[in-house]
Amino acid sequence: MQKSLDRKRILAIGDSLALPGHGNMYQDTWYYLLKQKYPNYDFITVFRRGVTTNILTTAGEEFDVLEYYIPNIVILQLGIVDCAPRLFKKNGVEKLILNRMPEVVKNNYIAFVKKHRVRHSKRAEVSPDMFLNNLNLYLMRCKKNNVSNIIIIAIPFPDERMIKISPNIINSVNLYNNIYNKLAKSYKNVSVIYPLDSRLYKHNIFEDGYHPNQVGHNAIFFELKEILNNCQK
Numbered sequence: 001m002q003k004s005l006d007r008k009r010i011l012a013i014g015d016s017l018a019l020p021g022h023g024n025m026y027q028d029t030w031y032y033l034l035k036q037k038y039p040n041y042d043f044i045t046v047f048r049r050g051v052t053t054n055i056l057t058t059a060g061e062e063f064d065v066l067e068y069y070i071p072n073i074v075i076l077q078l079g080i081v082d083c084a085p086r087l088f089k090k091n092g093v094e095k096l097i098l099n100r101m102p103e104v105v106k107n108n109y110i111a112f113v114k115k116h117r118v119r120h121s122k123r124a125e126v127s128p129d130m131f132l133n134n135l136n137l138y139l140m141r142c143k144k145n146n147v148s149n150i151i152i153i154a155i156p157f158p159d160e161r162m163i164k165i166s167p168n169i170i171n172s173v174n175l176y177n178n179i180y181n182k183l184a185k186s187y188k189n190v191s192v193i194y195p196l197d198s199r200l201y202k203h204n205i206f207e208d209g210y211h212p213n214q215v216g217h218n219a220i221f222f223e224l225k226e227i228l229n230n231c232q233k
Contacts, residue, residue: 162209
């Protein structure tokens, strides 16, 4: 399919980290700032809370939008929901039984588990292999549709508030970000940026440990701006 001769299109796909909320208004978000900075681009945003990279491969569903828009540039902000260590495996037998329990019994069981179990990456919603497969399939489609640049916003390196809740989160973030890095080496038009690393800032960039606040959104905006400036040259 061939791109039309209208304004260049940027398709941005992301989870709750891209959305307003967590102390941010719409005008604080990185994509609002980009739209103001680059009125010559047509921005298409597909964001929803709680989504994983599975949305990139669900043919015929609402998120499978690449071939409909044929963007010049794709920005992805996904991964925290994929990799987050969990108390329960989403589609595991325990979760199925839990969902059939009476509400009181269910709540007591969850409270018991929280006291005696640590969130673990082996119960992550999307396994590392599936994460890699999802992205590989999507990047191949981008190549087929002549997307010139794919910019991946790496999974945030959380601060101590998130680490306290989920001690294994650091290993998971590193593991899945390394998959992003591997893909960037395999595809010439893929770049990975790391604007949300709490270790690099003296002040908070997160509202709650991993959702970016205004400072965090500004950090994303500035890194994306550098890439888009180069795209226009």
